[in-house]
Amino acid sequence: xxxxxxxxxxxxxxxxxxxxxxxxxxxxxxxxxxxxxxxxxxxxxxxxxxxxxxxxxxxxxxxxxxxxxxxxxxxxxxxxxxxxxxxxxxxxxxxxxxxxxxxxxxxxxxxxxxxxxxxxxxxxxxxxxxxxxxxxxxxxxxxxxxxxxxxxxxxxxxxxxxxxxxxxxxxxxxxxxxxxxxxxxxxxxxxxxxxxxxxxxxxxxxxxxxxxxxxxxxxxxxxxxxxx
Amino acid sequence: xxxxxxxxxxxxxxxxxxxxxxxxxxxxxxxxxxxxxxxxxxxxxxxxxxxxxxxxxxxxxxxxxxxxxxxxxxxxxxxxxxxxxxxxxxxxxxxxxxxxxxxxxxxxxxxxxxxxxxxxxxxxxxxxxxxxxxxxxxxxxxxxxxxxxxxxxxxxxxxxxxxxxxxxxxxxxxxxxxxxxxxxxxxxxxxxxxxxxxxxxxxxxxxxxxxxxxxxxxxxxxxxxxxx
DNA sequence: AAGTGGTCTAGACCACCGG
DNA sequence: CGGTGGTCTAGACCACTTA
Numbered sequence: 001x002x003x004x005x006x007x008x009x010x011x012x013x014x015x016x017x018x019x020x021x022x023x024x025x026x027x028x029x030x031x032x033x034x035x036x037x038x039x040x041x042x043x044x045x046x047x048x049x050x051x052x053x054x055x056x057x058x059x060x061x062x063x064x065x066x067x068x069x070x071x072x073x074x075x076x077x078x079x080x081x082x083x084x085x086x087x088x089x090x091x092x093x094x095x096x097x098x099x100x101x102x103x104x105x106x107x108x109x110x111x112x113x114x115x116x117x118x119x120x121x122x123x124x125x126x127x128x129x130x131x132x133x134x135x136x137x138x139x140x141x142x143x144x145x146x147x148x149x150x151x152x153x154x155x156x157x158x159x160x161x162x163x164x165x166x167x168x169x170x171x172x173x174x175x176x177x178x179x180x181x182x183x184x185x186x187x188x189x190x191x192x193x194x195x196x197x198x199x200x201x202x203x204x205x206x207x208x209x210x211x212x213x214x215x216x217x218x219x220x221x222x223x224x225x226x227x228x
Numbered sequence: 229x230x231x232x233x234x235x236x237x238x239x240x241x242x243x244x245x246x247x248x249x250x251x252x253x254x255x256x257x258x259x260x261x262x263x264x265x266x267x268x269x270x271x272x273x274x275x276x277x278x279x280x281x282x283x284x285x286x287x288x289x290x291x292x293x294x295x296x297x298x299x300x301x302x303x304x305x306x307x308x309x310x311x312x313x314x315x316x317x318x319x320x321x322x323x324x325x326x327x328x329x330x331x332x333x334x335x336x337x338x339x340x341x342x343x344x345x346x347x348x349x350x351x352x353x354x355x356x357x358x359x360x361x362x363x364x365x366x367x368x369x370x371x372x373x374x375x376x377x378x379x380x381x382x383x384x385x386x387x388x389x390x391x392x393x394x395x396x397x398x399x400x401x402x403x404x405x406x407x408x409x410x411x412x413x414x415x416x417x418x419x420x421x422x423x424x425x426x427x428x429x430x431x432x433x434x435x436x437x438x439x440x441x442x443x444x445x446x447x448x449x450x451x452x453x454x455x456x
Numbered sequence: 457a458a459g460t461g462g463t464c465t466a467g468a469c470c471a472c473c474g475g
Numbered sequence: 476c477g478g479t480g481g482t483c484t485a486g487a488c489c490a491c492t493t494a
Contacts, residue, residue, distance in 0.1 A: 004482070023393065029460065040484045045461075055306070061461045062492040071392060073307040075402055078283070078300045164299060165251065172456040174303055178406035178424040178448075196406040196424035204456075220406075228400040228432075232463070257479065268465045273480075289472045289480045 003039045008047035011037065016056060016067055024069045027057075077226035079174075081161050082128050082136055091130040095158040098188070099125040102144070109141050112203065113210050122147070124159050127188060133219075134189045140214040146206070163204070163212060172204040176224065181217070189219050198222045231267045236275035239265065244284060244295055252297045255285075305454035307402075309389050310356050310364055319358040323386040326416070327353040330372070337369050340431065341438050350375070352387050355416060361447075362417045368442040374434070391432070391440060400432040404452065409445070417447050426450045 012027075014020075021027050030048065034041040048065060051057045055072040059065045086093045102120040104110075110117060122144045128136040140159055152162050177199045186193040198218040203210050240255075242248075249255050258276065262269040276293055279285045283300040287293045314321045330348040332338075338345060350372045356364040368387055380390050405427045414421040426446040431438050 031460085041461095042463095042485085043483065045463090046482090049462085059461065060492070061490070062459055062494085064460065070309055070312060073392075074304060075307060076302060076304045078302050080300055081298055084298060164301075174454050174456055176404060176426070176452045176454075177450060178426040178446075180408075180422070180424045194408070194422055196408045198404070198406040218406075222405065224404045226402050226404075228402055259479085268467095269480095270466085270482095271464065273482090274463090277481090287480065288474090290474050290478055292479065 003037060003043070005043045005046040005050070008033075008037060008039065008044055009050055012047060012051060013056070021067050023067050023071070026064050026066055029064065073228055075226040075228050077224065081164055082158065083161055086128065086130040086135060089130070092132070094129040094132065096127045096129060097124070097155045098127060099123065100154055105141050109213060112213060113141070113143060115143075120144075124154060126154070126158060128158065128160075134191075135219050135222075137185065137188050137217040137219075138214055139217075140212060142212045143210070146211050159212075160214075167206060167211065172202060174200065174202045176200055179217075185217055189217065191220050195220050198224065231265060231271065233271045233274040233278070236261075236265060236267065236272055237278055240275060240279060241284070249295050251295050251299075254292050254294055257292065301456055303454040303456050305452065309392055310386065311389055314356065314358040314363060317358070320360070322357040322360065324355045324357060325352070325383045326355060327351065328382055333369050337441060340441060341369070341371060343371075348372075352382060354382070354386060356386065356388075362419075363447050363450075365413065365416050365445040365447075366442055367445075368440060370440045371438070374439050387440075388442075395434060395439065400430060402428065402430045404428055407445075413445055417445065419448050423448050426452065 012033075015027075027033075028036070030041045030044045033048075034044045037044070048057060048059065052059045052065075055074045056068055057065055058068050080088070083093045083095075101123050103123040104118065105113070105115075105121050105123075109121070113121065115121065122142040124138075124140040124142060126138055126140075127134055128138070138158075138160065142159065146163075146167050148166075152166075154162070179197050179199050181189065181191055181193055181195045181197050183193045185197070186195060189197070191197075197220065200216040200218070201214070202216070203213045205211065240261075243255075255261075256264070258269045258272045261276075262272045265272070276285060276287065280287045280293075283302045284296055285293055286296050308316070311321045311323075329351055331351045332346065333341070333343075333349050333351075337349070341349065343349065350370040352366075352368040352370060354366055354368075355362055356366070366386075366388065370387065370391075374391075374395050376394075380394075382390070407425050407427045409417065409419055409421055409423045409425050411421045413425070414423060417425070419425075425448065428444040428446070429442070430444070431441045433439065
């Protein structure tokens with residue numbers, strides 16, 4: 001015998017898909033399932049926990065486990081370091097630093113960083129190249145407090161890569177959208193003005209405080225893939 | 229004491245971030261950590277498994293556990309039923325069916341569905357409205373084999389919603405990109421021709437075979453948010 | 457108050473795979 | 476071959492939440 005937790009998960013999933021347990025319905029308790037299926041409650045727990053994490057079940061103490069009424073599709077994707085993403089496609093990678101200076105951020109960014117007015121942040125702009133063609137343009141604000149002495153040379157290593165491997169992150173927020181390229185952006189990315197760009201806006205936090213916010217503009221043709 | 233697995237995870241994470249264990253380095257075995265931290269190996273296993281799933285550790289039998297060299301940021305997001313997403317913003321929802329007919333799909337779609345040439349699929353086009361304003365335009369191909377007799381009335385329930393709650397899905401693929409609105413799309417979505425649209429292309433499979441493919445065009449201003 | 461899921465423990469066996 | 480992670484078990488206690 002020796003039923004594994006994946007076997008249990010498969011069986012439960014089968015019953016859900018076969019409408020043996022209807023959406024919204026209560027399913028048996030872990031203890032009952034363990035007895036019926038012939039395994040320990042721990043094993044059932046592992047299987048049900050996994051299905052709940054996938055969005056197919058809703059579990060609450062005392063209330064029991066229900067089949068999700070509106071099965072939310074939960075997608076996942078990896079956000080690799082830009083260099084690795086490009087090299088992973090078999091292309092050569094290069095980074096070109098466009099601007100690096102201390103500057104007072106616009107009000108929206110300042111309030112995001114909760115920094116008092118008048119305190120400058122580090123403004124970084126740069127272009128990631130794939131096979132010497134523009135692939136990704138980044139505009140970044142960075143809290144200089146995270147930089148060591150001496151500061152890293154962002155002409156040699158992109159802020160993206162330096163941050164990932166030197167600053168411990170604890171959380172953040174990310175959003176995707178589409179925007180028309182303004183003339184300057186079109187010039188930098190080598191595309192037509194007005195071209196539809198895939199935009200990624202990210203705020204990264206460490207110890208509960210934002211340390212960097214970045215707006216990434218992908219050259220036309222970029223696709224972000226995810227698994228369901 | 230009673231250290232929980234989340235405490236163990238926190239401690240391991242602390243050591244990673246403090247560079248106590250450098251990227252690429254081997255960390256102690258589960259057994260060693262269990263003894264050092266004063267808990268059962270099972271508890272350590274749970275914590276390390278979670279960190280590995282998050283992309284911070286790499287584990288292999290016999291080889292041991294290493295701190296990931298290139299910490300991949302894994303993001304997750306939920307894709308709700310369109311109606312619920314709109315209503316969740318406090319807006320009223322409506323669906324307008326633009327077209328429903330049997331038609332032979334283009335070659336790319338036919339090969340995707342692995343359907344023999346000459347066999348028609350169901351072509352559906354429709355518009356989701358938020359507060360009576362265009363929010364999302366969908367173009368869909370659907371395998372008619374999944375439809376019951378009589379077929380659902382897609383003027384009353386959107387294909388999106390009907391499929392989610394009536395067809396068990398087993399997997400699929402999803403990709404996001406940006407595109408300029410063509411004149412027809414601009415007319416449907418009520419935006420300017422050439423406006424940057426957020427595009428979502430999805431293929432849904434059941435029992436290993438594609439059952440529907442859809443191209444979703446979001447009205448300008450749409451943002452997809454995810455958690456890191 | 458009591459039922460249900462969440463987790464810990466100690467021990468065990470096994471699958472995998474590197475040396 | 477042997478070390479390491481992957482998992483199962485049986486029992487226990489606890490936290491949460493609803494009835």
